[in-house]
Amino acid sequence: MLSGTNLPRVGGYNQAVVLDAIRTTGQVSRVELAALTGLTNQTVSNVVRKLLDAGLVAESGQAPSSGGKRRTLLSMRADGAFAVGVHLDPEAAVIVVVDLAGDVVGSRRLRLTDPGDPDDVVDRVARAAGRLVDRSGVDRSRLLGLGIAAPGPLDGTSGAVVSPPNFPGWGRVPLAGMFAEATGLPVALDNDATAAAIGERWIGGADRAGSFLFIYVGTGIGAGIVLNNTVLHGDSGNAGEFGHMAVEPGDRVCHCGATDCLGPYCSPPALIDDLLRLHGRAAADRIGLTGAPDSVHHDWKALRRATRTGDPAACDVIRRAARRIGEAARGAASLLDVSRVVLGGEALHGIEPIMREEIDAAVNRTSVARTIRAVTVEQSVIGDTVGAVGAASLVLHGNYAPGWRMLTDVSG
Amino acid sequence: MLSGTNLPRVGGYNQAVVLDAIRTTGQVSRVELAALTGLTNQTVSNVVRKLLDAGLVAESGQAPSSGGKRRTLLSMRADGAFAVGVHLDPEAAVIVVVDLAGDVVGSRRLRLTDPGDPDDVVDRVARAAGRLVDRSGVDRSRLLGLGIAAPGPLDGTSGAVVSPPNFPGWGRVPLAGMFAEATGLPVALDNDATAAAIGERWIGGADRAGSFLFIYVGTGIGAGIVLNNTVLHGDSGNAGEFGHMAVEPGDRVCHCGATDCLGPYCSPPALIDDLLRLHGRAAADRIGLTGAPDSVHHDWKALRRATRTGDPAACDVIRRAARRIGEAARGAASLLDVSRVVLGGEALHGIEPIMREEIDAAVNRTSVARTIRAVTVEQSVIGDTVGAVGAASLVLHGNYAPGWRMLTDVSG
DNA sequence: TGACTTCATCCATCAATTGGATTTAGCTGA
């Protein structure tokens, strides 16, 4: 059931609205804020004073006069708040410290030699995060919390991941609680694609306002959905699962038994296998693939490198996968009616042009796209660390993003 | 940019929250409302008084005492407000008058002998709607407006439909404005599937609270998306387009050039054609299909009737289509992470069991569905007139549904 | 009949926005 609201929440909401407007525009005056938010000048003045007192924004200059008193420009104070972000991946954990402006003020990569034991992983990551915070010299009282981006399904209600792919031996692991205990910080948990989408929304300014579909290419493929500046979590916290979108069936079988799920056709092992089957050993040798089961990570990198340099066999394999992703993206974009698709993830390296081309062609084919509004396909404004930065943004977003949530449920 | 809010809107919002709670529960006391909405008893008391004064709710009995004073039960006053709903279809327009409780207090069906001229259609429908309102004896001062459910793409910003399918000669028709002028009422316009979903949300009570995906089977196939009690409109007002979801490709070509769009594989003409191709003339004769291009409506009815009586050829054709719809639904449900799928639309008659079976199997196959939460597949609680009732609900929803919209943008 | 419960409301208070008046600061032209 929907909750009612009260005045303190309204105040918090309007503060968040103003903060959001300052963030997305970069620099604005109070009058402009009033126009943007629909609030009166007086209210904006009050709200801004609170934000100044809280150290979240600063007066950062003056605009040239337009006939009267010059406007004093306001901008985000980068050191107003910080958050730690952790992107957990089977191969390594990427840890970042991000300031309110979205800039990374500290980062490190922690190789997970033995990812089989959740307790050990949490312990090591938590300690590394603590050291990173110290080293970055951030004011601990301004550290809002820690965000985690984890692959695969999670149980949103309890803050647990459930059998994440490529984490052998991990069953149901209450990651959020474990990190909260290990660090003493408030913790937010989301899947990597959703976290990346929030990061994009948080950092991307006006270019990422409104609604978009984020397609995340990492260990697997996933999507993050932002609608009307609000992220979609879904009933169980698993919104954006992209791997079960239907595509042209082939001979790859999903865990779920279907032969038409997107996931199995664009996983790294599948693409390496494709290359061997379609283009033979010679092409694989030329590219530098071993084809051994334990060198998937290496081979996947080599395949992408070869794609970047234009190797025809590599490009062919990537393009086949990109086409299937395009089919899925077409369905998703037309279902959600978004006019923007954003691509990101660390595994996008080398394959962006082909991905972008195929997805662009697919999503712009529908009648709505052609007659009512086109769909733009862009790359992440954050880049490689979008997972970790997104994880940190979970915390910032949770604290300062205006939304429904602020009005109805403070706990969320 | 997001708008701020102010106190009157907060008041309206809390009123809507309380009204929504009364509506979804059917009958509740003030204390229960306080618990449900998180508001204080005092506030609920105040809000309820306003709703009583406005004639939107009524005291409708008393609950047995639980040790103290008996609670006075509140329920929606059905005659508190009314809305007209029009479902525009190439074959006929269905017009209904709906009260605040969602009951149909008047309805009629208007055959569109010559749907080629938008002006004529609007004129005839508007006059018929006026007569229906008079005949239903509703207090005109309590008539909130007129909702239109139209097929196909629309331009949400201007309230126009754009080349709706099967309306020959209709280009870009500003339906909303035309109906507003013809009736003098506030007008809401949405596509049929979205309208049906809102109707379901409005009328379905607790069973349709939260989030769900509505699959609408009418002239074409479409979806309506309700997330956190709020309908998704999308950037251009076309959210829920289901016809371009990717499915197993065959030899049917979509307008967009693809052979893997769902739409062409489950349109009535395609299914009739399927039956002829796969099961031959004999089966068609048995079922009563003519196969002539101008008797699609008749043939489609016959095919569904035959399916209901268990004709194997008919069932086979329907099942093939249902499987493809299931593929698309699986992707949509896992992308949105909804735990409920609702089926409706006037063309569902006769084919519900097969549709439900196939869709249920498909959406419950994914890992999230199996390990975290199952997906229930249900039929519309409204039934055949879900399009028209949904159209009327657009108006009721727009006036009384609590949401984001009430807090940020009064115009929307 | 009296003690206890629960429902519902009254009253003073608090928090937040609003509208109008006022102050601050810069521009412009005689």
Add this chain to the structure above:
DNA sequence: TCAGCTAAATCCAATTGATGGATGAAGTCA
């Protein structure tokens, strides 16, 4: 150079809406 103008930002009183505690209303139970 100074008065007149314009625009930005703030001050102040009023209004609206939720809150917490106290009070009244209606029933139950021993």
